[in-house]
Amino acid sequence: MVRIYPQTKSAAINPLKSSQPLGAALAFLGVDGAIPLFHGSQGCTSFALVLCVRHFKETVPLQTTAMDEVATVLGGAGHLEEAILNLKTRTNAKLIGICTTALVETRAEDFSRQIANIKMMRAEELAGTQIVLANTPDFDGSLEEGWAKAVAAMIQGLTRRGQQPCKPKKVAILPGWHLTVADIEHLREMVESFGLKPVILPDVSNSLDGTVPDRWMRTTYGGTSIEDIEELGTTVRCIAVGEHMRRPAELLQKLTGVPYISFQSLTGLKNVDQFVSLLSEISGVPVPAKIHRYRAQLQDALLDGHFHFAGKKIAIAAEPDQLYQLATFFTGLGAEINAAVTTTGSSKILEKVPTESLQIGDLGDFEDLAGGADLLVTHSHGRQAAERLGIPLLRVGFPIFDRLGSQHKLTVLYQGTRNLIFEAANILQANRHTPAPEILDPVWKQGNAT
Amino acid sequence: MSPLTVKIQDTFVEPACERNRSKDPETRKKGCSKPLTPGAAAGGCAFDGAKVVLQPITDVAHLVHAPLACEGNSWDNRGTASSGPTLWRTSFTTDLTELDVVMGNSERKLLKAIGEIKEAYAPPAIFVYATCVTSLIGDDIEAVCKRATEKFGLPVVPINAPGFVGSKNLGNKLAGEALLDHVIGTVEPNDAGPYDINILGEFNLSGEFWLVKPLLDKLGIRVRACIPGDARYRQIASSHRARAAMMVCSTALINLARKMEERWQIPFFEGSFYGITATSEALRRIADLLVKNGADAELLDRTDTLIAEEEAIAWKKVEAYRPRLEGKRVLINTGGVKSWSLVHALMEIGMEIVGTSVKKSTAEDKERIKQMLKDEHHMFESMAPHELYAMLSEHRADIMLSGGRTQFIALKAKTPWLDINQERHHPYAGYDGTVELVRQIDLAIHNPIWSEVREPPPWEHDPAVAEELPSTQGGTASVAPSKSRRHNVADFAE
Numbered sequence: 001m002v003r004i005y006p007q008t009k010s011a012a013i014n015p016l017k018s019s020q021p022l023g024a025a026l027a028f029l030g031v032d033g034a035i036p037l038f039h040g041s042q043g044c045t046s047f048a049l050v051l052c053v054r055h056f057k058e059t060v061p062l063q064t065t066a067m068d069e070v071a072t073v074l075g076g077a078g079h080l081e082e083a084i085l086n087l088k089t090r091t092n093a094k095l096i097g098i099c100t101t102a103l104v105e106t107r108a109e110d111f112s113r114q115i116a117n118i119k120m121m122r123a124e125e126l127a128g129t130q131i132v133l134a135n136t137p138d139f140d141g142s143l144e145e146g147w148a149k150a151v152a153a154m155i156q157g158l159t160r161r162g163q164q165p166c167k168p169k170k171v172a173i174l175p176g177w178h179l180t181v182a183d184i185e186h187l188r189e190m191v192e193s194f195g196l197k198p199v200i201l202p203d204v205s206n207s208l209d210g211t212v213p214d215r216w217m218r219t220t221y222g223g224t225s226i227e228d229i230e231e232l233g234t235t236v237r238c239i240a241v242g243e244h245m246r247r248p249a250e251l252l253q254k255l256t257g258v259p260y261i262s263f264q265s266l267t268g269l270k271n272v273d274q275f276v277s278l279l280s281e282i283s284g285v286p287v288p289a290k291i292h293r294y295r296a297q298l299q300d301a302l303l304d305g306h307f308h309f310a311g312k313k314i315a316i317a318a319e320p321d322q323l324y325q326l327a328t329f330f331t332g333l334g335a336e337i338n339a340a341v342t343t344t345g346s347s348k349i350l351e352k353v354p355t356e357s358l359q360i361g362d363l364g365d366f367e368d369l370a371g372g373a374d375l376l377v378t379h380s381h382g383r384q385a386a387e388r389l390g391i392p393l394l395r396v397g398f399p400i401f402d403r404l405g406s407q408h409k410l411t412v413l414y415q416g417t418r419n420l421i422f423e424a425a426n427i428l429q430a431n432r433h434t435p436a437p438e439i440l441d442p443v444w445k446q447g448n449a450t
Numbered sequence: 451m452s453p454l455t456v457k458i459q460d461t462f463v464e465p466a467c468e469r470n471r472s473k474d475p476e477t478r479k480k481g482c483s484k485p486l487t488p489g490a491a492a493g494g495c496a497f498d499g500a501k502v503v504l505q506p507i508t509d510v511a512h513l514v515h516a517p518l519a520c521e522g523n524s525w526d527n528r529g530t531a532s533s534g535p536t537l538w539r540t541s542f543t544t545d546l547t548e549l550d551v552v553m554g555n556s557e558r559k560l561l562k563a564i565g566e567i568k569e570a571y572a573p574p575a576i577f578v579y580a581t582c583v584t585s586l587i588g589d590d591i592e593a594v595c596k597r598a599t600e601k602f603g604l605p606v607v608p609i610n611a612p613g614f615v616g617s618k619n620l621g622n623k624l625a626g627e628a629l630l631d632h633v634i635g636t637v638e639p640n641d642a643g644p645y646d647i648n649i650l651g652e653f654n655l656s657g658e659f660w661l662v663k664p665l666l667d668k669l670g671i672r673v674r675a676c677i678p679g680d681a682r683y684r685q686i687a688s689s690h691r692a693r694a695a696m697m698v699c700s701t702a703l704i705n706l707a708r709k710m711e712e713r714w715q716i717p718f719f720e721g722s723f724y725g726i727t728a729t730s731e732a733l734r735r736i737a738d739l740l741v742k743n744g745a746d747a748e749l750l751d752r753t754d755t756l757i758a759e760e761e762a763i764a765w766k767k768v769e770a771y772r773p774r775l776e777g778k779r780v781l782i783n784t785g786g787v788k789s790w791s792l793v794h795a796l797m798e799i800g801m802e803i804v805g806t807s808v809k810k811s812t813a814e815d816k817e818r819i820k821q822m823l824k825d826e827h828h829m830f831e832s833m834a835p836h837e838l839y840a841m842l843s844e845h846r847a848d849i850m851l852s853g854g855r856t857q858f859i860a861l862k863a864k865t866p867w868l869d870i871n872q873e874r875h876h877p878y879a880g881y882d883g884t885v886e887l888v889r890q891i892d893l894a895i896h897n898p899i900w901s902e903v904r905e906p907p908p909w910e911h912d913p914a915v916a917e918e919l920p921s922t923q924g925g926t927a928s929v930a931p932s933k934s935r936r937h938n939v940a941d942f943a944e
Contacts, residue, residue: 011513011563012545019519041582042486043495043613047523050854054527059835059858066486069614072586079488086489102517103582103614106551139517139583140548212862212903216839362545381526384539401527 003357004350013364014381016317017343018398020136021099022048023146024153025062026177026398028097028132030202031154032223035061035093037083039076039111040101042066044138054401056208061219063087067103076104077114084118088129091218094226097150098133105137130226132157142343143398144244144319147177151201151248154229155255163257164233171282172235172258173200174249176242178322178397179266181209181407183416187266190276190413193290194283199228199235208407233258237282239275241266241412242321243349264349265325266412267420268332269298275413294414301418302333308425310334315370317363317378318397320347325411326377326396327353329420339369375428392431394424453592454610461623464705492855495613497581499621500628502528503702504577504609506653506678507686509535511573513542515560515591516581517551520613529874531657533680537573546583557589564598564606574683575605575633585612605683607632619701626706629677629686634710637687639674644745646674647736648695648716651703652723654679658877662723665760665880669752671736677703690714694739696721696732717743723879724887725795726764730757764881768799771888776800778895781847783807783833783856784870792851792870793822795884796891804847807832839863849895864904866894 025036038045045064052060065083134150184205191198206222233256240249240262249260265271312335327337337355345360359365367385379397386393400406410416514521525541544563550556580591591608598606611624675689695718697707707718721732737753779802808829842863850860853871860867878887
C-alpha cells in the first residue's frame with residue numbers, strides 16, 4: 001500500500017505542475033478547425049503559448065479575452081463576447097474552446113450562462129462555430145485534469161444525446177494527455193488493423209504532428225472533426241486511456257449509452273495483451289500476424305533489456321496517470337521506484353502506483369527525494385535537478401523544450417514499450433560506472449559501513 | 451488613487467521618454483500601450499515584464515505570489531547568463547490553491563514561504579511578485595514584505611506589477627520603480643571611484659555582456675552594476691555611487707536612468723552594443739561622461755586607441771562575409787533590441803533591409819532608421835502573423851531576424867530565421883558579437899536544407915519528369931501526371 005504525503009510547504013520550489021487551463025487548451029488543439037481561448041489576462045495566455053510553442057516547435061493557435069483590471073473587477077462578460085466575435089470574424093473557427101483561468105474564476109461569474117446568452121443573442125453571426133466551456137482555474141487541478149475537463153465539456157456540449165443505432169465497427173477512443181502524437185497514430189493503426197473505425201478524441205496526431213502546410217493557418221488543421229464528436233453516440237464501445245479519462249467516458253455512457261472500458265495504461269506487455277484481446281473481441285477478427293510479430297519483438301526486448309533495469313533505482317515526477325504508466329513499466333522490468341512525486345492528490349490511480357511512498361509536490365521535493373537514484377524521469381524542468389544530483393534524466397511528458405521530437409516518441413502498445421525499454425536502457429548503459437579498485441575494495445567498504 | 455495607480459501614472463508621464471514628450475497631457479495619462487482587443491491580442495502582461503527585468507539578478511530568490519500558472523508556465527525560460535550564483539534559476543511560488551484563495555489564507559502562506567526560503571537558501575534578498583489574483587483578493591504584499599523584512603532580517607522587496615494593470619513594457623518600468631524604492635542606495639560602497647559606471651537595461655543574454663566588459667576593464671572602467679544582467683543584489687544596492695550610466699534598452703528602464711540622474715546626479719546616455727560603430731560610439735560616450743564627471747582626460751585618448759584597434763580587426767572579419775551576404779534581404783521583426791543599430795551593422799556589409807519593426811523604438815530611433823533606410827515604408831509597427839507569412843512565403847526576404855514567438859512563421863514559410871531575442875544561443879554584443887551575428891546570418895542563409903525543403907516531390911513536377919526518371923523494362927515505373935496524382939480519401943476506400 002502506497003503512502004501518499006500531502007504538500008506541507010508554503011513555497012513551491014521548481015514547479016512540476018503545468019496549469020489546468022493549459023491542459024484544457026491542449027485538448028482543444030486536438031480538434032479540427034479549433035482555437036482555444038483563455039478567459040484571463042493576456043499574460044496567462046502568453047506564458048501558455050510560449051510554453052506550447054517551445055514544446056511542440058509549432059505555431060499554436062491560442063487566444064485571450066485580454067482581461068484588464070477594470071473588466072476583472074466589473075465583470076468580464078463583455079470581453080468574453082468581444083473575443084468570441086473577433087475570433088469568429090478573424091479565424092472562422094469551427095470550435096472555440098474556452099478555458100477559464102484563476103483570474104476570472106476568483107471573481108466567479110456564471111460563465112456558462114454568459115456563453116448561453118452570447119450564443120443566443122449572436123446566433124446568426126456565430127453560425128457554424130461551436131463554443132465549449134471548460135472551467136479550469138489555475139488554483140485547482142493540473143494539466144491532466146484540465147485535459148479531461150475539456151474533453152468532458154466537448155462531449156457535454158457537442159455530442160448528440162440518447163441511444164443511437166450504432167455502427168458495429170466504430171469505436172470511440174479517449175486518450176489521456178500523456179499520449180504523444182506518435183502514440184495516437186500508432187493506436188489508430190492498431191485499431192484499424194482489426195477492421196475497426198476509431199474515432200479518437202482529442203486527436204493531436206493530425207494537428208500537432210509537425211508538418212508544413214502550404215498556407216497560413218489561423219486555427220488547428222487536422223484533429224477530431226466536430227461531426228465525429230457529435231456522433232460519438234453511434235460508436236459500439238468507448239475505450240478510455242488513463243484514469244483521468246474515466247470521467248469523460250462515464251459522461252459519454254450517461255448521455256448516449258455507449259459502454260466504456262478504461263485502460264489505466266497501454267504500456268507493458270500484459271496491458272497491451274488485454275487491449276489487443278478487446279479489439280479482437282469487438283471486431284470478431286483474429287489478431288493479425290503483424291501484431292503477433294510486434295508482440296514477439298517486445299518479448300525479445302524484455303529479455304535483452306531486463307539486465308539493465310534489475311535492481312535499479314528510478315525516481316519519477318509526473319502527473320498521476322503518467323506516473324502510474326512509467327512506475328509500472330520500470331517495476332515490470334525489475335527496477336524499484338525510490339522516489340515518486342506527483343502534481344495532485346485527487347486521482348484514484350495514485351493508490352496503485354508501485355512504490356512505498358508518494359509525495360504530492362514539486363521538483364524541489366523530487367530533488368530532495370531522488371538522491372541515490374540511477375535514473376530521473378520527468379519533464380525538461382528536471383534538468384537542473386539532474387545536473388546538481390549528477391543523475392541522468394529521461395525526459396517525459398510536458399514540457400520538453402530542450403530536446404527535439406518528444407511528440408514523435410512512441411510510448412504505448414508493444415512497440416512503444418519496446419522503445420521505452422531501449423531508450424531507458426541506453427541511458428543507463430551510457431552512465432554505467434566503470435569498475436575501479438577503490439569502489440570495489442571490500443575492506444574499504446566494510447570500514448565505511450561501520 | 452492607490453499607491454500602484456500613482457506609480458503607473460508616474461511612469462506614463464516619464465519626461466525622459468521621447469514618446470511621452472511628443473504627446474499632449476491627456477493622451478499621456480493613458481500610457482503607451484494601446485487598449486487590447488479581446489480575441490486578437492498578443493504579448494505578455496505587466497508581471498511578465500517585471501520579472502523579465504528583475505529575474506537576471508542572480509543571487510536573489512524570486513518568489514511569485516500567485517496560483518500556479520504565473521510561475522509554473524514560465525520559469526527557467528530565459529537565456530541570460532550568470533558568472534556565479536544560480537539561485538535566480540530556482541523557481542519559487544506560493545502556488546495558491548482554491549482553499550488559500552477562499553479562506554483568505556494567502557498572506558499568511560506568503561509570509562511562511564518567505565521564511566522557508568530564507569531558512570533553506572539564505573539569499574541576500576527576496577523579491578516578492580504580486581499577480582492578478584493576489585491583487586484581486588486584496589493581499590497587501592507591501593505590508594507582508596515589510597513584516598518579513600523585520601521578522602527574518604533580510605531585505606524582502608515587493609514587486610507590485612500584477613498582470614492586468616497593463617503591458618509587459620509597463621511591467622519593465624514598474625520593476626525599475628521597485629529598485630528605486632527599495633534597493634538602490636541602501637548599501638554604501640567603500641570603494642567608489644571616478645571610473646565607476648552603471649549599465650542599465652543590459653540582460654547579458656547568452657553572456658553577451660562578457661564580450662564588452664573586458665574592453666571596459668582594459669580602459670580601467672569599472673562596472674559598478676549592470677542592471678539586470680549577471681547582477682548581484684549588493685551591486686544594485688550600491689549602484690547609486692556610479693559616475694555615469696549607459697542606458698541600453700531605453701524603453702524598458704528609462705525611468706530608472708532618469709531618476710538615478712535626478713537623485714544621485716549620475717548622467718546617462720542611450721546607446722547600444724549591437725554593431726561595430728554603435729559599440730565604438732558607446733565606449734566613447736562612456737569615457738566622455740566619466741571625464742566630465744571627474745575622471746582623467748587621458749581616458750579619452752586611450753578609448754580612441756582601443757576603438758581604432760578593435761574596429762580594424764572587426765571590420766576585417768566582417769568584410770570577409772560581404773561576398774556571401776551582399777544584396778541579401780533582411781526582415782527584422784523584433785521590439786526587443788535596438789533595431790537601428792542592427793540595421794546599421796548589416797547595411798555596412800551590403801545587406802538590404804526590406805523591413806524593420808519599430809514597435810518599441812523611440813521617435814529618435816525611428817528618425818535614425820528612416821535616414822538609413824531611405825524608405826520609410828520599410829518601417830512597420832507590427833505585422834500580423836498571416837502578413838508575415840505571406841511576405842516570407844513569397845520570398846520577399848532572404849532571412850528573418852526575430853524572437854521565438856514568430857520563429858515558426860518563418861520556418862513554415864521555409865525561410866531562414868535567426869533568433870535575436872531572449873532565448874537565443876549566441877552572444878551578439880560588441881565587436882566580436884557583431885562578427886558572430888554576421889556569421890550566424892551567413893550560416894542560416896546558406897544552409898543546404900533550404901534547397902531541399904523548398905522543392906516539391908519529383909512526382910509533383912510536370913509530366914516531363916516521367917521521362918527523366920529511369921524507367922524499368924516494360925515501363926511499369928511510369929509516373930502519372932501531376933493532376934491525376936491529387937487523390938482524395940475515397941481513393942483509398944475499399
